[in-house]
Amino acid sequence: MSSLQAIPTDLVPVDEQLAFVMRSVSPLAPLELGLSEAHGSQLAQDVKSPTSLPPFDTATVDGYAVRLEDVAGARADRPVRLPIVADIPAGSTQELVLKPGLCARIMAGAPVPPGTEAVIPLAWTDSGIANVEIHDVPKAGANIRREGADLSAGDLILKGGTHLGAAQIGLLAAVGCGAVAIHPRPRVVILSTGSELTAPGQPLRPGQVFDANSHALAAACREAGALPYRAGVVPDDPNDVISTLEDHLIQADVIITTGGASMGMYDVVKDALSRMGSVAFRQIAMQPGMPQGFGTIGLDAVPLFALPGNPVSALISFEVFVRPAIRRLIGARDLYRPIVQVVLTSGWHSPLGKREYVRVTIQYDQLVGYQATPVDGTDLDRLSKLVYADALLVVPEHVTELPAGTRASAMLLDRRHS
Numbered sequence: 001m002s003s004l005q006a007i008p009t010d011l012v013p014v015d016e017q018l019a020f021v022m023r024s025v026s027p028l029a030p031l032e033l034g035l036s037e038a039h040g041s042q043l044a045q046d047v048k049s050p051t052s053l054p055p056f057d058t059a060t061v062d063g064y065a066v067r068l069e070d071v072a073g074a075r076a077d078r079p080v081r082l083p084i085v086a087d088i089p090a091g092s093t094q095e096l097v098l099k100p101g102l103c104a105r106i107m108a109g110a111p112v113p114p115g116t117e118a119v120i121p122l123a124w125t126d127s128g129i130a131n132v133e134i135h136d137v138p139k140a141g142a143n144i145r146r147e148g149a150d151l152s153a154g155d156l157i158l159k160g161g162t163h164l165g166a167a168q169i170g171l172l173a174a175v176g177c178g179a180v181a182i183h184p185r186p187r188v189v190i191l192s193t194g195s196e197l198t199a200p201g202q203p204l205r206p207g208q209v210f211d212a213n214s215h216a217l218a219a220a221c222r223e224a225g226a227l228p229y230r231a232g233v234v235p236d237d238p239n240d241v242i243s244t245l246e247d248h249l250i251q252a253d254v255i256i257t258t259g260g261a262s263m264g265m266y267d268v269v270k271d272a273l274s275r276m277g278s279v280a281f282r283q284i285a286m287q288p289g290m291p292q293g294f295g296t297i298g299l300d301a302v303p304l305f306a307l308p309g310n311p312v313s314a315l316i317s318f319e320v321f322v323r324p325a326i327r328r329l330i331g332a333r334d335l336y337r338p339i340v341q342v343v344l345t346s347g348w349h350s351p352l353g354k355r356e357y358v359r360v361t362i363q364y365d366q367l368v369g370y371q372a373t374p375v376d377g378t379d380l381d382r383l384s385k386l387v388y389a390d391a392l393l394v395v396p397e398h399v400t401e402l403p404a405g406t407r408a409s410a411m412l413l414d415r416r417h418s
Contacts, residue, residue, distance in 0.1 A: 011285035013397070014320065014355045020280075021294055021321050025303055027331040028253060030181040035169050040225070041182035042331040047158045049175040052148035057112040059088075061143045064125060064132055065104045065116040071134050079126075079133040088113065103132060112144055119143035151175065161333035163225075183331030186253035188226045190214045191244060193269060194259040194309060195235040212311045213258040220318050224326040226254070241272035249298045253329060256322065257293075259309030269306050273297060279304055285397055287354045289317035312386055316357050319392065319411070338412045342372035342393070348402045350395040359389035360410060372410055390414035 030044035059065070066082065074080040082103040086096050090109035098104060098115035106112065106119060118138040126133040151157060157175065158168060164182065172180060192214040200210045211233050218228035229251070234244050245255065257269050270293070273279040277297030284292045290313075293306025305322050307314045319337065327335040342362060350356040360372040375388045391410040395402060402408060 010283070011290070011353065012282045014284060014286050017282065017284050017292065017294070018321060018324070021303075021305075021325050022328060022335075024294070024296065025325045025328050027183045028186060028329050029183075031184050032179050032181050034179050035173055035177070038164050038180050038182045039166075039169050041164050041185060042225070042333075043158055043160050043162045043164065044181040044183050044331055045160045046156055047172065047177065047180060049151045049153055049155045049157050050177065051175055052153050053151040053175055054145055054147060054149065056147050057116075058145045059106045059108055059110050059112055059119045059143060060145050061119060061121045062108050063106060063119045063121040063143060064134070065098055065106045065112055065119055066134070066138075067098060067100060067115060068117045068138070068140060070101055070103070071118075071120070071137055074134045074137050076135045079135045081131055081133050083131050084128065086113075105129075105132070116144065117141070159333075161331055163332065183329070186226045186326060186329040187251055188218075188221045188228045188254045188256060188326070189231050189248040189252040190217050190221070190228055191231045191234050191241070191255070191257045192259055193234045193236065193241060193257055197233045197259070199233060213307075213309070213314050216311060216315055217256055217258065217307075217318060220315065220323070221256075221326065224323045225330045225332065226326045236268050238268050238271040238275075241268060242275060245272070245276060245297065249300075249302060252302050254322075254326065255297070255302055255304040256307060256318075257304065258307045258314050269293065273304070273306070277301075277304070279306060281306065285354050286320070287351055287356045288313040289320070289357075290354070292317060292321070294321070315386065316392065319413070320357070339394075339409050340370050340391075340412060341407055342370040342391070342410045343368050344393075344402055344404055344406045344408060345371050345373045347404045347406075348374055348393070348395065350400055350402070352400050353397055355397050356393075356395040357411070358393040358395060359386055360391050360393045361388060362391050362410065362412075370410070372408070 070082060071080050084105050085102045086104040088104050088106040088110045090107050092110055096113040098113045104113060117140055120134055120138055124134060124136045157171060162168060192211045196208055197211040198208045214230045218230050221228035231244055231248050234240050270281055277295060279293050279295030281293040283290050289308055291308055295304060296302060297304050307317045324335045348358060359375050361375055362370050362372050365371055372393055375385045391412050394409045394411055
């Protein structure tokens with residue numbers, strides 16, 4: 001139900017921040033690549049077929065190319081006998097016109113000679129070599145795949161923005177496209193800031209925690225279609241932050257920083273970025289992930305996201321703001337995660353004035369549709385709970401209570417449900 005209390009006005013709405021981000025990014029300039037290198041990218045423009053598919057009439061079975069009048073009346077107890085004038089294997093370039101009273105032995109995939117009206121399968125014959133006995137009458141066009149049956153020259157085969165998976169690469173190869181224009185996958189440099197951080201696998205000293213954020217965010221970037229590069233842990237020193245950013249700026253299409261410093265969230269990052277570009281730090285009306293920074297740095301105006309240091313907040317902030325930006329950079333058509341309507345299996349209380357993203361598991365019921373069960377409990381910072389979530393329940397800013405049975409919106413994280 002909705003609260004009658006006043007909603008705080010000192011926070012930036014999620015939609016406003018997202019619009020600010022999306023106005024600042026556009027697809028990367030197209031690049032022409034061979035099919036192997038283009039795999040996994042998004043097409044930069046529509047592709048039309050340069051040829052028909054198949055490019056000529058082909059046999060779909062091993063058998064004999066015939067004219068219908070020559071096999072009329074054929075049956076098992078009174079077969080028709082025809083002389084064989086040629087063998088036509090797949091890839092044959094011989095010029096042959098099938099004349100009346102003759103047939104040609106032909107392989108599946110081979111070009112059908114002009115004059116052919118059907119291909120008799122081997123099972124309907126005695127499999128002869130010089131002559132063949134045919135035991136049945138085919139229909140006109142039987143076992144022939146006509147030129148252009150799949151595609152005609154000039155047909156639109158793939159739209160710009162299409163993800164190039166195995167089937168798309170196969171289709172491009174089948175029509176003879178050796179290279180295509182794609183939007184390159186953005187290179188995302190990820191910095192974890194904080195003197196308390198150490199790399200997983202290293203000894204953990206008193207007061208230290210393992211750097212989970214850079215690993216999680218790198219995986220999230222890869223899943224979104226980007227090429228992540230972890231720049232490692234940067235201590236709480238503005239000069240170290242600046243030097244690390246300068247070292248990696250030339251190779252970055254996007255930069256993500258995560259965490260702040262012991263003196264206060266984002267203080268070190270704010271100090272460093274104030275000398276390098278224009279990054280706006282705001283308190284966003286969302287939970288988790290309220291402190292956010294976004295802007296550009298360097299001469300090339302590279303987009304930079306300054307995310308919270310809490311791993312759960314960082315990952316949810318990534319889903320809300322960073323992932324759509326990456327999807328736009330690669331020229332994808334599907335910028336946002338799918339949103340579905342769900343029915344809550346248990347009640348949930350939410351803070352007034354913030355859009356809350358609640359980790360839920362979902363199941364599909366034929367009677368009620370998707371059912372969502374929160375996995376958060378009362379501790380929103382538990383990373384261990386995030387691994388069980390396959391969706392984020394989206395609680396609007398003005399809603400403070402969702403009783404069990406309420407219908408609400410959820411952002412799908414697991415494509416198995418989409």
